[in-house]
Amino acid sequence: MTADPSGEAAEIPTEPIRLVLTIEQAARRLGIGRTLMYSLVMDGEIESVTIGRLRRIPVECLTEYVNRLREQNAQLPAA
Template sequence: MNDGTQPPIRLVLTIEEAADRLGIGRTLMYALVSAGEVESVRIGRLRRVPADALVEYVRGLRGEAA
């Protein structure tokens, strides 16, 4: 439960926020979303990246390295 001292946990992120979390540029993030490597959803006219999609993407990268 949020007591007001921490920002709320967001379920979906903008492309820019998702790129920031991964530590990559916005252009690369758009490319990953366009290629279907990172899941995204449409909410009205907006494109958003589910926060857990970033975890799945990194898991996939780690699986490729093994």
């Protein structure tokens, strides 16, 4: 543990920061099921890349997807 500027102990992350995620990891980040995540990727809603034979989701693509959803919800008329 290290001390942050406030003097409190800060935890050191044990997992490396990843640039790309598996389908399962991306689904967990969004709090959705694996099947829905596959559907969003295959429909082009969330961008993915192939690395060799592997399909991976760049972390920033999840952020872009959530931002698009927020924009769409902001444009809906109030009920």
